[in-house]
Amino acid sequence: MNGWILAIAQTILLLLCAPLMTGWVRWVKCKLQSRQGAPPWQPYRDLFKLFKKEVVLAESASPIFRVAPYIVFSATVLAGSIVPMVAIGLPTSAIADVIVLVGFFALGRFFLALAGMDVGTAFGGMGSSREMTIASLAEPAMLMGIFTMAMTVHSTNLASMTRYLLEQPLQLYPSFVFSAMGLLLVAVAETGRIPIDNPATHLELTMVHEAMILEYTGRHLALMEWGAMLKLMIYGILLGDLFLPWGIADNLAPVALLIGLVSVFLKLFLLGISLAIMETGLAKMRFFRTPQYLGLAFILCLLGMLSHVILEIN
Amino acid sequence: MNYAQLPLAEQLILTLAAMILFTSFLLLAQTRIVSLIHTFAWQGVLLFLTTCLMAQSSGRYHLYISAGLTLALKVFFIPWQLRRLVIRLNIRRDIENVGGSSMIMIAGGALVIFSYYVALPIRELSELATRNTIAISLAVILLGMLMLITRRKAVSQVVGFMSMENGLFFAAVVSTYGMPMVVELGIAFDVLVAVILFGIFFFQIKAGIGSLDVDHLNRLHEVD
Numbered sequence: 001m002n003g004w005i006l007a008i009a010q011t012i013l014l015l016l017c018a019p020l021m022t023g024w025v026r027w028v029k030c031k032l033q034s035r036q037g038a039p040p041w042q043p044y045r046d047l048f049k050l051f052k053k054e055v056v057l058a059e060s061a062s063p064i065f066r067v068a069p070y071i072v073f074s075a076t077v078l079a080g081s082i083v084p085m086v087a088i089g090l091p092t093s094a095i096a097d098v099i100v101l102v103g104f105f106a107l108g109r110f111f112l113a114l115a116g117m118d119v120g121t122a123f124g125g126m127g128s129s130r131e132m133t134i135a136s137l138a139e140p141a142m143l144m145g146i147f148t149m150a151m152t153v154h155s156t157n158l159a160s161m162t163r164y165l166l167e168q169p170l171q172l173y174p175s176f177v178f179s180a181m182g183l184l185l186v187a188v189a190e191t192g193r194i195p196i197d198n199p200a201t202h203l204e205l206t207m208v209h210e211a212m213i214l215e216y217t218g219r220h221l222a223l224m225e226w227g228a229m230l231k232l233m234i235y236g237i238l239l240g241d242l243f244l245p246w247g248i249a250d251n252l253a254p255v256a257l258l259i260g261l262v263s264v265f266l267k268l269f270l271l272g273i274s275l276a277i278m279e280t281g282l283a284k285m286r287f288f289r290t291p292q293y294l295g296l297a298f299i300l301c302l303l304g305m306l307s308h309v310i311l312e313i314n
Numbered sequence: 315m316n317y318a319q320l321p322l323a324e325q326l327i328l329t330l331a332a333m334i335l336f337t338s339f340l341l342l343a344q345t346r347i348v349s350l351i352h353t354f355a356w357q358g359v360l361l362f363l364t365t366c367l368m369a370q371s372s373g374r375y376h377l378y379i380s381a382g383l384t385l386a387l388k389v390f391f392i393p394w395q396l397r398r399l400v401i402r403l404n405i406r407r408d409i410e411n412v413g414g415s416s417m418i419m420i421a422g423g424a425l426v427i428f429s430y431y432v433a434l435p436i437r438e439l440s441e442l443a444t445r446n447t448i449a450i451s452l453a454v455i456l457l458g459m460l461m462l463i464t465r466r467k468a469v470s471q472v473v474g475f476m477s478m479e480n481g482l483f484f485a486a487v488v489s490t491y492g493m494p495m496v497v498e499l500g501i502a503f504d505v506l507v508a509v510i511l512f513g514i515f516f517f518q519i520k521a522g523i524g525s526l527d528v529d530h531l532n533r534l535h536e537v538d
Contacts, residue, residue, distance in 0.1 A: 168318065170322070171317075171318055171325065172322060172325040172326055172329050173317075173325075173329075174328055174329040174331070174332035174333075175332075177329055177332070177333075178332065178336070291416075292415075295416060295419065296343075299339055299343075299419055299423075300336070302423055303332065303335065303336055303339065303426075306423070306426050306427065306430070307328075307332040307335070307450075309430065310426075310430050310446055310449050310450060311317075311328045311331065311332060311446045311447065311450070312317040312328075313317070
Protein backbone atom coordinates (compact mmCIF):
# COMPACT_ATOMS: atom_id res chain seq x y z
CA MET A 1 0.00 0.00 0.00
CA ASN A 2 2.85 2.29 0.93
CA GLY A 3 4.41 1.55 -2.47
CA TRP A 4 1.29 2.58 -4.35
CA ILE A 5 1.13 5.92 -2.56
CA LEU A 6 4.78 6.52 -3.35
CA ALA A 7 4.22 5.54 -6.99
CA ILE A 8 1.36 8.01 -7.32
CA ALA A 9 3.39 10.70 -5.55
CA GLN A 10 6.28 10.05 -7.91
CA THR A 11 4.05 10.37 -10.97
CA ILE A 12 2.60 13.63 -9.66
CA LEU A 13 6.11 14.90 -9.01
CA LEU A 14 7.05 13.98 -12.58
CA LEU A 15 4.00 15.86 -13.86
CA LEU A 16 4.77 18.95 -11.82
CA CYS A 17 8.48 19.05 -12.62
CA ALA A 18 8.22 18.53 -16.38
CA PRO A 19 7.56 22.21 -17.22
CA LEU A 20 10.49 23.19 -15.00
CA MET A 21 12.83 20.93 -17.01
CA THR A 22 11.71 22.49 -20.29
CA GLY A 23 11.98 25.98 -18.81
CA TRP A 24 15.43 25.19 -17.50
CA VAL A 25 16.68 24.06 -20.94
CA ARG A 26 15.21 27.19 -22.52
CA TRP A 27 16.75 29.44 -19.89
CA VAL A 28 20.26 27.92 -20.25
CA LYS A 29 19.93 28.18 -24.01
CA CYS A 30 19.03 31.87 -23.74
CA LYS A 31 22.00 32.54 -21.47
CA LEU A 32 24.34 30.71 -23.88
CA GLN A 33 23.08 32.88 -26.70
CA SER A 34 23.52 36.09 -24.62
CA ARG A 35 19.80 36.72 -24.41
CA GLN A 36 17.87 37.81 -21.36
CA GLY A 37 15.59 34.78 -21.37
CA ALA A 38 12.38 34.07 -19.54
CA PRO A 39 12.82 32.59 -16.04
CA PRO A 40 12.82 28.76 -15.82
CA TRP A 41 9.28 28.77 -14.38
CA GLN A 42 7.84 30.56 -17.40
CA PRO A 43 6.25 27.32 -18.80
CA TYR A 44 4.05 27.14 -15.66
CA ARG A 45 2.69 30.60 -16.40
CA ASP A 46 2.11 29.65 -20.04
CA LEU A 47 0.24 26.50 -19.09
CA PHE A 48 -1.81 28.35 -16.48
CA LYS A 49 -2.73 31.01 -19.02
CA LEU A 50 -3.69 28.41 -21.63
CA PHE A 51 -5.87 26.49 -19.16
CA LYS A 52 -7.84 29.65 -18.45
CA LYS A 53 -8.48 30.48 -22.10
CA GLU A 54 -11.52 29.27 -23.96
CA VAL A 55 -11.27 26.55 -26.59
CA VAL A 56 -11.82 27.55 -30.20
CA LEU A 57 -12.57 24.62 -32.49
CA ALA A 58 -12.37 24.56 -36.26
CA GLU A 59 -15.68 23.87 -37.99
CA SER A 60 -14.34 20.76 -39.66
CA ALA A 61 -13.01 19.30 -36.41
CA SER A 62 -14.24 15.78 -35.61
CA PRO A 63 -14.54 14.23 -32.12
CA ILE A 64 -11.06 12.72 -32.61
CA PHE A 65 -9.65 16.21 -32.63
CA ARG A 66 -11.30 16.86 -29.26
CA VAL A 67 -10.33 13.66 -27.47
CA ALA A 68 -6.78 13.51 -28.88
CA PRO A 69 -5.22 15.91 -26.31
CA TYR A 70 -6.61 13.86 -23.43
CA ILE A 71 -5.41 10.57 -24.95
CA VAL A 72 -1.96 11.95 -25.76
CA PHE A 73 -1.58 13.43 -22.31
CA SER A 74 -2.80 10.38 -20.40
CA ALA A 75 -0.70 7.98 -22.49
CA THR A 76 2.36 10.08 -21.67
CA VAL A 77 1.45 10.19 -17.96
CA LEU A 78 1.05 6.39 -17.93
CA ALA A 79 4.41 6.06 -19.67
CA GLY A 80 5.88 8.31 -17.00
CA SER A 81 4.46 6.19 -14.20
CA ILE A 82 6.43 3.16 -15.47
CA VAL A 83 9.81 4.88 -15.38
CA PRO A 84 11.55 4.65 -11.99
CA MET A 85 12.34 8.24 -11.11
CA VAL A 86 13.16 8.40 -7.41
CA ALA A 87 12.99 4.77 -6.33
CA ILE A 88 13.09 1.33 -7.91
CA GLY A 89 10.78 -1.44 -6.75
CA LEU A 90 7.57 0.58 -6.90
CA PRO A 91 4.48 -1.42 -7.92
CA THR A 92 3.82 0.61 -11.08
CA SER A 93 7.20 -0.22 -12.54
CA ALA A 94 6.66 -3.90 -11.77
CA ILE A 95 3.54 -4.24 -13.89
CA ALA A 96 4.97 -2.98 -17.17
CA ASP A 97 8.30 -3.14 -18.95
CA VAL A 98 10.11 -0.93 -21.39
CA ILE A 99 8.30 -2.34 -24.42
CA VAL A 100 5.04 -1.11 -22.93
CA LEU A 101 6.71 2.28 -22.51
CA VAL A 102 7.52 2.36 -26.23
CA GLY A 103 3.93 1.26 -26.86
CA PHE A 104 2.49 4.13 -24.82
CA PHE A 105 4.60 6.59 -26.76
CA ALA A 106 3.41 5.01 -30.00
CA LEU A 107 -0.23 5.32 -28.88
CA GLY A 108 0.24 8.98 -28.05
CA ARG A 109 1.99 9.61 -31.33
CA PHE A 110 -0.77 7.87 -33.30
CA PHE A 111 -3.44 10.15 -31.90
CA LEU A 112 -1.21 13.20 -32.24
CA ALA A 113 -0.76 12.44 -35.94
CA LEU A 114 -4.51 11.80 -36.38
CA ALA A 115 -5.31 15.10 -34.70
CA GLY A 116 -2.82 16.85 -36.97
CA MET A 117 -4.61 15.56 -40.06
CA ASP A 118 -8.11 15.92 -38.68
CA VAL A 119 -8.85 19.57 -39.37
CA GLY A 120 -7.51 19.29 -42.88
CA THR A 121 -5.02 22.13 -42.96
CA ALA A 122 -1.89 21.70 -45.04
CA PHE A 123 0.43 22.29 -42.10
CA GLY A 124 -1.15 19.62 -39.91
CA GLY A 125 -0.95 16.92 -42.55
CA MET A 126 2.63 17.81 -43.35
CA GLY A 127 3.58 17.68 -39.67
CA SER A 128 1.87 14.31 -39.19
CA SER A 129 3.57 12.83 -42.19
CA ARG A 130 6.95 14.01 -40.97
CA GLU A 131 6.33 12.80 -37.43
CA MET A 132 5.44 9.33 -38.65
CA THR A 133 8.51 9.24 -40.91
CA ILE A 134 10.75 10.06 -37.98
CA ALA A 135 8.93 7.64 -35.67
CA SER A 136 9.12 4.73 -38.10
CA LEU A 137 12.89 5.14 -38.23
CA ALA A 138 13.46 5.95 -34.56
CA GLU A 139 11.42 3.15 -33.04
CA PRO A 140 13.43 0.20 -34.44
CA ALA A 141 16.65 1.87 -33.32
CA MET A 142 15.26 2.43 -29.83
CA LEU A 143 14.03 -1.14 -29.47
CA MET A 144 17.33 -2.47 -30.79
CA GLY A 145 19.22 -0.38 -28.23
CA ILE A 146 16.97 -1.55 -25.42
CA PHE A 147 17.23 -5.21 -26.45
CA THR A 148 21.02 -4.87 -26.47
CA MET A 149 20.92 -3.74 -22.85
CA ALA A 150 18.33 -6.36 -21.97
CA MET A 151 20.71 -9.07 -23.19
CA THR A 152 23.25 -8.00 -20.60
CA VAL A 153 20.88 -7.42 -17.70
CA HIS A 154 18.53 -10.32 -18.56
CA SER A 155 15.36 -8.27 -18.20
CA THR A 156 13.27 -5.74 -20.06
CA ASN A 157 11.72 -4.39 -16.88
CA LEU A 158 13.15 -0.95 -16.17
CA ALA A 159 13.26 -1.38 -12.41
CA SER A 160 15.10 -4.69 -12.53
CA MET A 161 17.46 -3.37 -15.23
CA THR A 162 18.41 -0.47 -12.97
CA ARG A 163 18.69 -2.74 -9.94
CA TYR A 164 21.01 -5.13 -11.79
CA LEU A 165 23.27 -2.25 -12.86
CA LEU A 166 23.32 -0.81 -9.33
CA GLU A 167 24.29 -4.09 -7.70
CA GLN A 168 27.26 -4.71 -9.99
CA PRO A 169 30.65 -3.13 -9.36
CA LEU A 170 31.69 -0.63 -12.03
CA GLN A 171 31.81 -2.37 -15.39
CA LEU A 172 32.60 -1.06 -18.84
CA TYR A 173 30.44 -2.79 -21.42
CA PRO A 174 31.19 -1.94 -25.07
CA SER A 175 27.56 -2.66 -25.90
CA PHE A 176 26.41 -0.08 -23.34
CA VAL A 177 28.65 2.58 -24.85
CA PHE A 178 27.04 2.00 -28.22
CA SER A 179 23.47 1.76 -27.01
CA ALA A 180 24.00 4.91 -24.92
CA MET A 181 25.03 6.82 -28.02
CA GLY A 182 22.25 5.30 -30.11
CA LEU A 183 19.53 5.95 -27.52
CA LEU A 184 20.76 9.51 -27.07
CA LEU A 185 20.30 10.15 -30.79
CA VAL A 186 16.86 8.52 -30.67
CA ALA A 187 15.86 10.57 -27.62
CA VAL A 188 16.81 13.80 -29.37
CA ALA A 189 14.76 12.80 -32.41
CA GLU A 190 11.75 11.60 -30.42
CA THR A 191 11.49 14.64 -28.19
CA GLY A 192 11.75 16.94 -31.20
CA ARG A 193 14.95 18.70 -30.25
CA ILE A 194 17.29 20.54 -32.51
CA PRO A 195 18.98 18.58 -35.24
CA ILE A 196 15.60 17.04 -36.09
CA ASP A 197 12.95 19.57 -35.08
CA ASN A 198 13.20 23.03 -33.61
CA PRO A 199 11.01 23.36 -30.50
CA ALA A 200 11.24 27.16 -30.54
CA THR A 201 9.78 27.69 -33.99
CA HIS A 202 6.27 28.64 -34.95
CA LEU A 203 4.89 29.03 -38.46
CA GLU A 204 7.87 27.85 -40.36
CA LEU A 205 7.95 25.27 -43.09
CA THR A 206 10.42 23.10 -41.19
CA MET A 207 8.44 22.44 -38.04
CA VAL A 208 7.17 18.99 -37.10
CA HIS A 209 5.57 18.91 -33.66
CA GLU A 210 4.35 22.52 -33.77
CA ALA A 211 2.76 21.89 -37.17
CA MET A 212 0.57 19.13 -35.78
CA ILE A 213 -0.73 21.16 -32.83
CA LEU A 214 -1.15 24.37 -34.80
CA GLU A 215 -4.97 24.21 -34.70
CA TYR A 216 -5.19 23.67 -30.95
CA THR A 217 -6.20 26.37 -28.48
CA GLY A 218 -6.87 26.77 -24.79
CA ARG A 219 -6.73 23.75 -22.52
CA HIS A 220 -6.28 21.37 -25.48
CA LEU A 221 -3.09 23.16 -26.45
CA ALA A 222 -1.99 23.23 -22.82
CA LEU A 223 -2.38 19.43 -22.57
CA MET A 224 -0.47 18.88 -25.81
CA GLU A 225 2.37 21.15 -24.69
CA TRP A 226 2.46 19.58 -21.25
CA GLY A 227 2.58 16.14 -22.86
CA ALA A 228 5.60 17.16 -24.93
CA MET A 229 7.35 18.52 -21.82
CA LEU A 230 6.61 15.27 -20.00
CA LYS A 231 8.09 13.28 -22.86
CA LEU A 232 11.36 15.22 -22.64
CA MET A 233 11.46 14.62 -18.90
CA ILE A 234 10.70 10.89 -19.30
CA TYR A 235 13.48 10.42 -21.84
CA GLY A 236 15.87 12.28 -19.55
CA ILE A 237 15.00 10.04 -16.60
CA LEU A 238 15.18 6.94 -18.80
CA LEU A 239 18.71 7.76 -19.94
CA GLY A 240 19.67 8.56 -16.34
CA ASP A 241 18.27 5.26 -15.07
CA LEU A 242 20.01 3.15 -17.66
CA PHE A 243 23.41 4.80 -17.95
CA LEU A 244 23.88 6.72 -14.68
CA PRO A 245 21.86 4.65 -12.21
CA TRP A 246 23.77 5.78 -9.13
CA GLY A 247 21.81 7.48 -6.39
CA ILE A 248 18.35 6.10 -7.14
CA ALA A 249 16.70 4.66 -4.02
CA ASP A 250 16.65 0.86 -3.91
CA ASN A 251 14.44 0.71 -0.81
CA LEU A 252 11.61 2.82 0.50
CA ALA A 253 13.38 4.30 3.54
CA PRO A 254 13.01 8.11 3.78
CA VAL A 255 16.77 8.80 3.63
CA ALA A 256 17.23 6.69 0.48
CA LEU A 257 14.23 8.40 -1.10
CA LEU A 258 15.71 11.80 -0.33
CA ILE A 259 19.04 10.83 -1.90
CA GLY A 260 17.14 9.48 -4.91
CA LEU A 261 15.23 12.72 -5.27
CA VAL A 262 18.37 14.87 -5.08
CA SER A 263 20.27 12.65 -7.50
CA VAL A 264 17.51 12.62 -10.10
CA PHE A 265 17.30 16.40 -9.97
CA LEU A 266 21.08 16.66 -10.30
CA LYS A 267 21.09 14.35 -13.30
CA LEU A 268 18.29 16.24 -15.03
CA PHE A 269 19.99 19.54 -14.20
CA LEU A 270 23.20 18.40 -15.92
CA LEU A 271 21.31 16.78 -18.80
CA GLY A 272 19.43 20.04 -19.36
CA ILE A 273 22.70 21.98 -19.55
CA SER A 274 24.23 19.54 -22.02
CA LEU A 275 21.07 19.55 -24.14
CA ALA A 276 21.14 23.35 -24.24
CA ILE A 277 24.82 23.37 -25.21
CA MET A 278 24.15 20.84 -27.96
CA GLU A 279 21.20 22.82 -29.28
CA THR A 280 23.22 26.02 -29.33
CA GLY A 281 26.09 24.38 -31.18
CA LEU A 282 24.11 22.51 -33.82
CA ALA A 283 21.97 23.73 -36.66
CA LYS A 284 18.71 22.08 -37.61
CA MET A 285 19.19 19.34 -40.13
CA ARG A 286 17.50 19.27 -43.50
CA PHE A 287 14.50 16.96 -43.18
CA PHE A 288 15.73 14.63 -45.90
CA ARG A 289 18.89 13.99 -43.92
CA THR A 290 16.86 12.60 -40.99
CA PRO A 291 17.04 9.00 -42.33
CA GLN A 292 20.82 9.30 -42.30
CA TYR A 293 20.81 10.54 -38.71
CA LEU A 294 18.49 7.81 -37.51
CA GLY A 295 20.35 5.28 -39.64
CA LEU A 296 23.43 6.18 -37.62
CA ALA A 297 21.44 5.59 -34.43
CA PHE A 298 20.34 2.20 -35.74
CA ILE A 299 23.87 1.24 -36.79
CA LEU A 300 25.12 2.22 -33.33
CA CYS A 301 22.52 0.05 -31.62
CA LEU A 302 23.21 -2.81 -34.05
CA LEU A 303 26.94 -2.54 -33.34
CA GLY A 304 26.09 -2.59 -29.64
CA MET A 305 24.27 -5.87 -30.08
CA LEU A 306 27.06 -7.33 -32.26
CA SER A 307 29.76 -6.28 -29.81
CA HIS A 308 27.75 -7.85 -27.01
CA VAL A 309 27.64 -11.13 -28.91
CA ILE A 310 31.25 -11.00 -30.09
CA LEU A 311 33.03 -9.52 -27.10
CA GLU A 312 30.98 -10.11 -23.98
CA ILE A 313 29.76 -13.68 -24.33
CA ASN A 314 32.24 -16.45 -23.87
CA MET B 315 35.76 -16.44 -17.83
CA ASN B 316 32.78 -14.19 -17.45
CA TYR B 317 32.98 -10.72 -18.93
CA ALA B 318 32.12 -9.08 -15.62
CA GLN B 319 35.15 -10.69 -13.96
CA LEU B 320 37.70 -9.17 -16.36
CA PRO B 321 39.85 -6.35 -14.98
CA LEU B 322 38.79 -2.87 -16.00
CA ALA B 323 41.84 -2.36 -18.26
CA GLU B 324 40.88 -5.34 -20.40
CA GLN B 325 37.28 -4.20 -20.54
CA LEU B 326 38.63 -0.88 -21.77
CA ILE B 327 40.64 -2.67 -24.48
CA LEU B 328 37.51 -4.48 -25.64
CA THR B 329 35.54 -1.23 -25.62
CA LEU B 330 38.24 0.47 -27.68
CA ALA B 331 38.16 -2.48 -30.09
CA ALA B 332 34.45 -1.94 -30.56
CA MET B 333 35.10 1.77 -31.12
CA ILE B 334 37.63 0.89 -33.85
CA LEU B 335 34.92 -1.14 -35.55
CA PHE B 336 32.62 1.85 -35.27
CA THR B 337 35.18 4.15 -36.94
CA SER B 338 35.34 1.64 -39.78
CA PHE B 339 31.61 2.07 -40.24
CA LEU B 340 32.03 5.83 -40.11
CA LEU B 341 34.68 5.62 -42.84
CA LEU B 342 32.24 3.61 -44.91
CA ALA B 343 29.53 6.25 -44.54
CA GLN B 344 31.64 9.42 -44.71
CA THR B 345 31.24 11.35 -47.95
CA ARG B 346 33.44 14.39 -47.43
CA ILE B 347 37.08 13.82 -48.24
CA VAL B 348 38.58 15.89 -45.43
CA SER B 349 36.30 14.35 -42.79
CA LEU B 350 37.21 10.94 -44.18
CA ILE B 351 40.89 11.64 -43.53
CA HIS B 352 40.10 12.92 -40.04
CA THR B 353 38.09 9.80 -39.24
CA PHE B 354 41.01 7.72 -40.40
CA ALA B 355 43.27 9.66 -38.03
CA TRP B 356 40.84 8.98 -35.18
CA GLN B 357 40.97 5.29 -35.96
CA GLY B 358 44.75 5.60 -35.62
CA VAL B 359 44.33 7.28 -32.22
CA LEU B 360 42.14 4.42 -30.99
CA LEU B 361 44.64 1.89 -32.32
CA PHE B 362 47.44 3.71 -30.50
CA LEU B 363 45.50 3.70 -27.23
CA THR B 364 44.68 0.00 -27.56
CA THR B 365 48.31 -0.89 -28.23
CA CYS B 366 49.49 1.15 -25.24
CA LEU B 367 46.93 -0.54 -23.00
CA MET B 368 47.96 -3.96 -24.27
CA ALA B 369 51.61 -3.12 -23.60
CA GLN B 370 50.76 -1.94 -20.11
CA SER B 371 48.51 -4.82 -19.13
CA SER B 372 50.72 -7.58 -20.58
CA GLY B 373 54.07 -6.12 -19.58
CA ARG B 374 55.47 -6.49 -23.11
CA TYR B 375 57.10 -3.16 -23.49
CA HIS B 376 58.23 -3.63 -27.09
CA LEU B 377 54.59 -2.97 -27.99
CA TYR B 378 55.20 0.67 -27.02
CA ILE B 379 57.48 0.94 -30.07
CA SER B 380 54.65 -0.30 -32.29
CA ALA B 381 52.32 2.14 -30.57
CA GLY B 382 54.76 4.98 -31.18
CA LEU B 383 55.03 4.02 -34.86
CA THR B 384 51.23 3.98 -35.11
CA LEU B 385 50.99 7.40 -33.52
CA ALA B 386 53.67 8.90 -35.73
CA LEU B 387 52.55 7.34 -39.01
CA LYS B 388 48.82 6.73 -38.87
CA VAL B 389 47.76 9.62 -36.68
CA PHE B 390 50.07 12.34 -37.89
CA PHE B 391 52.11 11.63 -41.00
CA ILE B 392 49.67 9.83 -43.32
CA PRO B 393 46.62 12.02 -42.59
CA TRP B 394 48.81 15.12 -42.89
CA GLN B 395 50.25 13.92 -46.19
CA LEU B 396 46.82 13.00 -47.58
CA ARG B 397 45.39 16.31 -46.46
CA ARG B 398 48.22 18.17 -48.13
CA LEU B 399 47.62 16.25 -51.35
CA VAL B 400 43.90 16.96 -51.20
CA ILE B 401 44.57 20.67 -50.79
CA ARG B 402 47.14 20.71 -53.60
CA LEU B 403 44.85 18.79 -55.93
CA ASN B 404 42.09 21.25 -55.04
CA ILE B 405 39.50 18.59 -54.18
CA ARG B 406 38.98 19.70 -50.59
CA ARG B 407 35.30 20.45 -50.97
CA ASP B 408 34.50 17.42 -53.09
CA ILE B 409 31.62 15.27 -51.96
CA GLU B 410 31.61 11.71 -53.11
CA ASN B 411 28.21 10.26 -53.76
CA VAL B 412 28.18 6.76 -52.42
CA GLY B 413 25.39 4.94 -54.20
CA GLY B 414 23.03 2.91 -52.01
CA SER B 415 24.61 3.92 -48.71
CA SER B 416 22.07 2.03 -46.60
CA MET B 417 22.71 -1.15 -48.60
CA ILE B 418 26.43 -0.72 -47.95
CA MET B 419 25.74 -0.33 -44.23
CA ILE B 420 23.67 -3.52 -44.18
CA ALA B 421 26.44 -5.28 -46.10
CA GLY B 422 28.88 -3.99 -43.46
CA GLY B 423 26.75 -5.45 -40.68
CA ALA B 424 26.59 -8.75 -42.54
CA LEU B 425 30.38 -8.74 -42.89
CA VAL B 426 30.74 -8.32 -39.12
CA ILE B 427 28.51 -11.33 -38.49
CA PHE B 428 30.40 -13.31 -41.17
CA SER B 429 33.77 -12.55 -39.59
CA TYR B 430 32.39 -13.55 -36.19
CA TYR B 431 31.51 -17.00 -37.54
CA VAL B 432 34.84 -17.31 -39.34
CA ALA B 433 36.79 -16.34 -36.23
CA LEU B 434 34.91 -18.65 -33.86
CA PRO B 435 37.27 -21.66 -34.32
CA ILE B 436 40.37 -19.44 -34.39
CA ARG B 437 39.69 -17.94 -31.00
CA GLU B 438 39.83 -21.37 -29.36
CA LEU B 439 43.56 -21.43 -30.18
CA SER B 440 44.42 -18.29 -28.26
CA GLU B 441 44.74 -17.97 -24.50
CA LEU B 442 44.48 -14.20 -24.28
CA ALA B 443 41.49 -12.47 -22.74
CA THR B 444 41.33 -10.28 -25.82
CA ARG B 445 40.98 -13.20 -28.22
CA ASN B 446 37.39 -12.23 -28.93
CA THR B 447 38.67 -9.18 -30.77
CA ILE B 448 40.06 -11.34 -33.59
CA ALA B 449 36.59 -11.24 -35.11
CA ILE B 450 36.58 -7.44 -34.78
CA SER B 451 39.92 -7.05 -36.51
CA LEU B 452 38.82 -9.38 -39.31
CA ALA B 453 35.71 -7.26 -39.68
CA VAL B 454 37.82 -4.08 -39.89
CA ILE B 455 39.84 -5.66 -42.70
CA LEU B 456 36.72 -6.75 -44.58
CA LEU B 457 35.09 -3.34 -44.11
CA GLY B 458 38.21 -1.73 -45.57
CA MET B 459 37.86 -4.06 -48.54
CA LEU B 460 34.19 -3.15 -48.90
CA MET B 461 35.23 0.50 -48.95
CA LEU B 462 37.77 -0.21 -51.70
CA ILE B 463 35.03 -1.82 -53.77
CA THR B 464 32.32 0.77 -53.25
CA ARG B 465 34.32 3.98 -53.58
CA ARG B 466 35.10 5.67 -56.87
CA LYS B 467 37.54 8.37 -55.83
CA ALA B 468 41.21 7.44 -55.63
CA VAL B 469 41.75 9.22 -52.29
CA SER B 470 38.98 7.34 -50.48
CA GLN B 471 40.25 4.08 -51.93
CA VAL B 472 43.64 4.83 -50.42
CA VAL B 473 41.99 5.52 -47.05
CA GLY B 474 40.14 2.20 -47.33
CA PHE B 475 43.41 0.44 -48.07
CA MET B 476 45.08 2.06 -45.07
CA SER B 477 42.23 1.08 -42.78
CA MET B 478 42.67 -2.52 -43.96
CA GLU B 479 46.26 -2.25 -42.81
CA ASN B 480 44.98 -0.92 -39.47
CA GLY B 481 42.87 -4.06 -39.16
CA LEU B 482 45.86 -6.31 -39.80
CA PHE B 483 47.97 -4.48 -37.25
CA PHE B 484 45.16 -4.67 -34.72
CA ALA B 485 44.77 -8.41 -35.30
CA ALA B 486 48.47 -8.92 -34.66
CA VAL B 487 48.40 -6.86 -31.47
CA VAL B 488 45.37 -8.45 -29.86
CA SER B 489 45.98 -12.08 -30.80
CA THR B 490 49.73 -12.52 -30.44
CA TYR B 491 51.02 -9.32 -28.76
CA GLY B 492 52.22 -7.91 -32.07
CA MET B 493 54.37 -9.21 -34.88
CA PRO B 494 58.17 -9.53 -34.61
CA MET B 495 59.81 -6.13 -34.62
CA VAL B 496 61.49 -6.63 -38.00
CA VAL B 497 58.20 -7.41 -39.70
CA GLU B 498 56.49 -4.49 -38.01
CA LEU B 499 59.18 -2.02 -39.02
CA GLY B 500 59.07 -3.40 -42.56
CA ILE B 501 55.30 -2.91 -42.78
CA ALA B 502 55.56 0.58 -41.33
CA PHE B 503 58.05 1.61 -44.00
CA ASP B 504 56.00 -0.08 -46.71
CA VAL B 505 53.00 1.96 -45.68
CA LEU B 506 55.11 5.10 -45.62
CA VAL B 507 56.44 4.46 -49.13
CA ALA B 508 52.95 3.51 -50.32
CA VAL B 509 51.51 6.85 -49.24
CA ILE B 510 54.24 8.76 -51.07
CA LEU B 511 53.74 6.62 -54.18
CA PHE B 512 49.97 7.10 -54.00
CA GLY B 513 50.61 10.83 -53.91
CA ILE B 514 52.56 10.61 -57.16
CA PHE B 515 49.84 8.44 -58.66
CA PHE B 516 47.17 10.97 -57.74
CA PHE B 517 48.96 13.59 -59.77
CA GLN B 518 49.43 11.18 -62.67
CA ILE B 519 45.75 10.20 -62.69
CA LYS B 520 44.64 13.79 -62.37
CA ALA B 521 46.94 14.84 -65.23
CA GLY B 522 45.90 11.87 -67.38
CA ILE B 523 42.11 11.89 -67.06
CA GLY B 524 41.46 15.25 -65.43
CA SER B 525 39.76 13.77 -62.37
CA LEU B 526 40.43 11.42 -59.50
CA ASP B 527 37.34 9.38 -60.27
CA VAL B 528 38.74 5.99 -61.26
CA ASP B 529 35.58 5.15 -63.20
CA HIS B 530 37.00 7.29 -65.98
CA LEU B 531 39.77 4.73 -66.37
CA ASN B 532 37.23 2.27 -67.78
CA ARG B 533 36.69 4.35 -70.90
CA LEU B 534 38.96 4.39 -73.92
CA HIS B 535 39.95 7.73 -75.33
CA GLU B 536 41.44 6.84 -78.69
CA VAL B 537 38.10 6.77 -80.50
CA ASP B 538 37.46 10.50 -80.36
